[in-house]
Amino acid sequence: MSDQTRFMLSENDVPRFWYNINADSPVPPTPVLHPGTKEPITPEFLSVLFPMDIILQEISTERFIQIPEPVREIYKLYRPTPLIRARRLELALGTPAHIYYKYEGVSPAGSHKLNTAVPQAYYNKMAGTHALTTETGAGQWGSALAMACKFFDIALEVYMVKVSYNQKPYRRFLMETYGAQVFASPSDRTHAGQSILAQDPNSPGSLGVAISEAVEVAATSNGAKKYSLGSVLNHVLLHQSVIGEESLKQMDMAGEYPDVVIGCVGGGSNFSGIAFPFLRENLKNGKRTRLVAVEPTAAPSLTRGIYAFDYGDTAQMAPIVKMHTLGHDFIPSPIHAGGLRYHGMAPTLSALYDAGLISAVAVRQKAVFDAAVQFAHAEGILPAPESAHAIRTAIDEALEAKALGEKRVILFNLSGHGHFDLSAYDAYNTGQLEDYDFPEEAIATIPQRLPKVNMNIPA
Amino acid sequence: MSDQTRFMLSENDVPRFWYNINADSPVPPTPVLHPGTKEPITPEFLSVLFPMDIILQEISTERFIQIPEPVREIYKLYRPTPLIRARRLELALGTPAHIYYKYEGVSPAGSHKLNTAVPQAYYNKMAGTHALTTETGAGQWGSALAMACKFFDIALEVYMVKVSYNQKPYRRFLMETYGAQVFASPSDRTHAGQSILAQDPNSPGSLGVAISEAVEVAATSNGAKKYSLGSVLNHVLLHQSVIGEESLKQMDMAGEYPDVVIGCVGGGSNFSGIAFPFLRENLKNGKRTRLVAVEPTAAPSLTRGIYAFDYGDTAQMAPIVKMHTLGHDFIPSPIHAGGLRYHGMAPTLSALYDAGLISAVAVRQKAVFDAAVQFAHAEGILPAPESAHAIRTAIDEALEAKALGEKRVILFNLSGHGHFDLSAYDAYNTGQLEDYDFPEEAIATIPQRLPKVNMNIPA
Numbered sequence: 001m002s003d004q005t006r007f008m009l010s011e012n013d014v015p016r017f018w019y020n021i022n023a024d025s026p027v028p029p030t031p032v033l034h035p036g037t038k039e040p041i042t043p044e045f046l047s048v049l050f051p052m053d054i055i056l057q058e059i060s061t062e063r064f065i066q067i068p069e070p071v072r073e074i075y076k077l078y079r080p081t082p083l084i085r086a087r088r089l090e091l092a093l094g095t096p097a098h099i100y101y102k103y104e105g106v107s108p109a110g111s112h113k114l115n116t117a118v119p120q121a122y123y124n125k126m127a128g129t130h131a132l133t134t135e136t137g138a139g140q141w142g143s144a145l146a147m148a149c150k151f152f153d154i155a156l157e158v159y160m161v162k163v164s165y166n167q168k169p170y171r172r173f174l175m176e177t178y179g180a181q182v183f184a185s186p187s188d189r190t191h192a193g194q195s196i197l198a199q200d201p202n203s204p205g206s207l208g209v210a211i212s213e214a215v216e217v218a219a220t221s222n223g224a225k226k227y228s229l230g231s232v233l234n235h236v237l238l239h240q241s242v243i244g245e246e247s248l249k250q251m252d253m254a255g256e257y258p259d260v261v262i263g264c265v266g267g268g269s270n271f272s273g274i275a276f277p278f279l280r281e282n283l284k285n286g287k288r289t290r291l292v293a294v295e296p297t298a299a300p301s302l303t304r305g306i307y308a309f310d311y312g313d314t315a316q317m318a319p320i321v322k323m324h325t326l327g328h329d330f331i332p333s334p335i336h337a338g339g340l341r342y343h344g345m346a347p348t349l350s351a352l353y354d355a356g357l358i359s360a361v362a363v364r365q366k367a368v369f370d371a372a373v374q375f376a377h378a379e380g381i382l383p384a385p386e387s388a389h390a391i392r393t394a395i396d397e398a399l400e401a402k403a404l405g406e407k408r409v410i411l412f413n414l415s416g417h418g419h420f421d422l423s424a425y426d427a428y429n430t431g432q433l434e435d436y437d438f439p440e441e442a443i444a445t446i447p448q449r450l451p452k453v454n455m456n457i458p459a
Numbered sequence: 460m461s462d463q464t465r466f467m468l469s470e471n472d473v474p475r476f477w478y479n480i481n482a483d484s485p486v487p488p489t490p491v492l493h494p495g496t497k498e499p500i501t502p503e504f505l506s507v508l509f510p511m512d513i514i515l516q517e518i519s520t521e522r523f524i525q526i527p528e529p530v531r532e533i534y535k536l537y538r539p540t541p542l543i544r545a546r547r548l549e550l551a552l553g554t555p556a557h558i559y560y561k562y563e564g565v566s567p568a569g570s571h572k573l574n575t576a577v578p579q580a581y582y583n584k585m586a587g588t589h590a591l592t593t594e595t596g597a598g599q600w601g602s603a604l605a606m607a608c609k610f611f612d613i614a615l616e617v618y619m620v621k622v623s624y625n626q627k628p629y630r631r632f633l634m635e636t637y638g639a640q641v642f643a644s645p646s647d648r649t650h651a652g653q654s655i656l657a658q659d660p661n662s663p664g665s666l667g668v669a670i671s672e673a674v675e676v677a678a679t680s681n682g683a684k685k686y687s688l689g690s691v692l693n694h695v696l697l698h699q700s701v702i703g704e705e706s707l708k709q710m711d712m713a714g715e716y717p718d719v720v721i722g723c724v725g726g727g728s729n730f731s732g733i734a735f736p737f738l739r740e741n742l743k744n745g746k747r748t749r750l751v752a753v754e755p756t757a758a759p760s761l762t763r764g765i766y767a768f769d770y771g772d773t774a775q776m777a778p779i780v781k782m783h784t785l786g787h788d789f790i791p792s793p794i795h796a797g798g799l800r801y802h803g804m805a806p807t808l809s810a811l812y813d814a815g816l817i818s819a820v821a822v823r824q825k826a827v828f829d830a831a832v833q834f835a836h837a838e839g840i841l842p843a844p845e846s847a848h849a850i851r852t853a854i855d856e857a858l859e860a861k862a863l864g865e866k867r868v869i870l871f872n873l874s875g876h877g878h879f880d881l882s883a884y885d886a887y888n889t890g891q892l893e894d895y896d897f898p899e900e901a902i903a904t905i906p907q908r909l910p911k912v913n914m915n916i917p918a
Contacts, residue, residue: 178836426632
C-alpha cells in the first residue's frame with residue numbers, strides 16, 4: 001500500500017479506448033421506441049438529432065472503441081485527472097476505512113461532463129454540423145458543451161432549467177463567455193415550453209422539460225441544428241468510461257482495490273463512468289466490488305421509481321426507453337443539485353440495477369450539504385452539490401466501517417467542483433437550506449402516468 | 460523538446476525547501492521603519508503582529524529554508540501543480556513562440572495564495588495563535604487563508620475591500636463556508652475604517668485601507684489575535700518560490716528554457732514566486748531570462764510610482780518600507796482585478812526592479828479581458844482577472860515573436876482561476892466593462908504625499 005496522497009498518471013496514460021459495458025453486460029438491451037408510433041426506432045429516426053458516428057456508438061456492442069486523436073489531444077488539457085486519498089477526511093472521521101476520490105473537477109469546465117462534450121462536438125464537426133442545441137440543469141453540462149463547441153467552432157443554444165438559471169447566474173455567464181446562447185427553460189421559444197408555461201407560469205422547469213425544448217428546436221430546424229445530450233444515452237456512458245479506466249490504474253498505484261465504488265446519479269453518466277470498468281472486473285475477473293449509485297430523495301428514480309417504458313422528456317418528443325422512472329411529467333423539487341433533477345435513469349444502468357448488479361441509495365439535501373462542508377473542511381475542495389451526494393454515502397460507508405471495526409476501501413467519484421453553487425452553500429451556512437422528502441404523492445401515481453406501449457416488445 | 464502538453468511532477472517532487480532570493484540578491488535589503496517613530500523597527504515590534512518563526516523568515520538571508528512536513532503534507536493536496544504548453548493558443552495566434560503556463564488555479568482555494576496561507580497558519584498554530592486577522596482584495600487571499608485556518612483550527616476575521624465584496628459575493632460565501640468572518644472594508648469596526656468612511660461614505664476601499672483595519676484589530680487585541688498578510692513581505696515571497704522551483708523542473712521535462720517569465724503584480728508575490736528561482740539562474744548560472752512583471756494601468760506602482768519610503772497601509776499603522784509606491788493614500792479605480800489594487804510593491808521586488816534585474820509593463824483592463832477570453836476560448840480555463848494581466852503580456856510577447864519571425868519560449872504564471880469573477884466577464888460580454896487610464900493626477904502628487912523619513916537611513 002502506498003503512502004502517497006495523490007496518484008497521478010502521465011499524459012501517455014490518457015486512455016486510448018472507451019469501454020462499452022454492453023459488450024459484457026449479462027442483461028440484453030431493451031428496444032428504443034418512437035415517441036409517436038411507439039414502435040422500435042431506426043437509426044434514420046435518430047439521425048435527425050445525432051450524427052451517424054454517435055448513433056453507431058449508441059447501438060454498438062464492441063468492447064473497446066478507439067478514442068479519436070483530436071479528442072485525446074483535448075483530453076490532455078486536463079486528463080488523466082488525479083485520484084486522491086482523503087487522508088485528512090479519514091482522520092476527521094476516525095475511521096479505519098481508506099477513502100479515495102477521483103477528482104473530475106480539474107476539467108476546465110469544472111466537471112466530468114467535458115469527457116463526452118468533446119467527442120460529441122468532434123463527431124458533429126466531422127459530420128458537418130454547424131449548430132447544436134442542448135439542455136442543462138445546474139449548468140455543468142452546458143458549460144462543458146459550450147467549451148467543446150467553441151473548440152470546434154460550432155454554435156450552441158442551451159436551454160437551462162429555470163430554477164438553476166436563477167440560482168446560478170455565474171454558470172450562464174460562463175457559457176456565454178464560451179460563446180453559447182442561454183435561455184431559461186421553460187421558455188416561450190418552443191411549443192413544449194409554451195405548453196408548460198400555460199399550465200404553470202411559475203414552473204421551476206426540469207431536465208425533462210429542457211430536453212423537450214432542445215429536442216424540438218433541433219427536430220424542427222430542417223437539418224440546420226443537431227441535438228446533444230449530456231447523460232442517459234449509451235454513447236455518453238461510453239465516453240465517461242475514461243474515469244473508471246484511469247481509476248483502475250490509479251488504485252493499482254495505491255496498492256489497493258475498492259470494496260465499494262460510489263457515484264451520484266441524475267441521468268447516470270458520471271456513476272457509470274467510474275463504475276462500469278469496475279463492473280467489468282466483477283463480471284469477468286471475479287472481483288466483488290459493490291457499486292453504489294446515490295440519488296436525491298427529491299428525484300429517487302432508482303430507489304422509488306418503476307422500471308418501465310417511458311419518454312425521455314416531458315413533452316413526449318424524445319424516444320421512449322425502458323428505464324427506472326418517476327414518470328416523464330414529474331417535476332422534482334428545486335434542490336440545488338440541478339444536475340440530478342431528472343425523472344428517469346440511463347436505460348443501461350437501469351437494466352443493470354434491475355438485474356441486481358448495481359445498488360442504490362437516496363439521500364436528503366441537508367445531509368448532503370453536511371457532508372459537502374465536512375469534506376471541504378478536511379480536504380479543501382468545495383464539491384458540487386451533485387457530487388456531494390457521493391460524498392454523503394462515502395462518509396456513511398466510512399462510519400459504518402468504523403462502527404464495525406472493519407477496514408474498507410472506498411472509492412467515489414468527485415464529479416465536479418461547487419464554485420458556481422455558492423448561493424446553495426450560503427443558504428446552508430445561514431440555516432435557510434430546504435430539505436426534501438420522497439415525493440410520495442407522485443410516486444403513487446407513476447403507473448397511471450406512463451405511456452401505454454405494445455407489451456409484445458421484447459424487454 | 461517534448462511533444463507533450465502537460466508536464467506533471469510526482470508527489471515526491473513537492474519542494475522540500477523554499478528559496479530565499481535575499482541570499483543571492485546583489486541589492487542590499489532596505490530597513491523597515493516604525494510607522495510612529497520612523498526609526499528602524501525591531502523583531503519585538505513585529506512580534507505584536509507575527510509569530511517569531513515568521514519574523515525570522517522575514518529577515519533571513521539563508522538560501523534554502525526547509526518546508527515543515529505538516530505544510531508539505533497539505534501542499535500534496537494540490538502540488539506539484541501542472542505546467543502546460545498552450546498549444547491551442549499558439550495555434551490560434553499563429554506564432555512560432557512556445558507558450559507555457561504554470562497553473563496554480565488547481566489549488567482548492569483557487570490560486571497560488573494557498574502556498575503561503577498554509578505555512579502562515581502552521582507557524583501561527585505552533586506559536587499558540589487562536590485567531591488571525593487579514594485583508595483581502597478579490598478574495599483569493601482571504602479564501603486561501605480561510606481554508607488554511609480551518610485546517611489548523613484557527614479563527615479568522617477577513618476585511619474584504621468593499622468594491623470586491625459587492626462584485627464577488629461568492630467569494631464571501633466561500634470564506635464563510637471555510638468558517639471565516641468577512642467584513643466589507645472600510646468598516647465601522649475600526650478607527651481606520653471609520654476615518655475613511657467619514658471622508659467618503661461611498662469609498663470603494665482598497666487593499667491599503669483593508670490592511671489598516673486588519674492590522675488595527677490585531678494590534679489592539681492585547682495579544683489575542685495575530686495578523687497575516689498575503690503578499691508584499693519577504694516571507695510571503697519566500698513561500699511562493701515553490702512555483703518557480705517546480706517550473707524549473709517542468710521546463711526541463713519540456714526540454715526548453717524560458718526566454719521570458721511573466722507574472723502579474725499587485726503586492727508582487729505570485730510574480731516573485733515564479734520569477735525568483737529563474738533570477739537565481741540568471742545571477743548564478745549565466746542564464747538570461749527576461750523577468751516581466753505586469754501591473755494594471757489603474758495601479759501602476761512599478762511603471763509610474765516612485766521608489767521611496769512609504770507606509771504599507773493607508774492609515775499609517777503598518778511599517779514604513781522602501782518600495783515603488785503611488786502613495787499610501789492612493790485608492791485605485793475599481794478594476795475587477797481586486798488583487799492588484801495596491802498602492803505599493805514588495806520591497807525586495809522593488810529593489811530588484813530598481814536595479815534593472817526585473818522589468819515591468821502596465822496594461823489596461825479591456826485589453827486584459829480580451830486576452831482572458833482569447834485564452835479561455837483556446838485553452839478552456841477561465842483565468843482570474845489578475846492572472847489575465849500575465850496572459851495579456853504573454854500574448855503580446857508571442858505576437859511580437861511572430862512579427863519578428865523569432866522562436867521565443869514564454870512562461871507565465873496562471874496564478875488562479877476566474878470562477879468567482881464571472882460578473883466581470885458578464886460586464887465584458889455585454890460591453891459594459893470600464894477601461895482605466897493611468898491615474899495621472901495622483902501620480903503627479905506622489906512626492907508630496909510620502910512620509911518624511913530620516914535621510915541618513917542607509918537605503
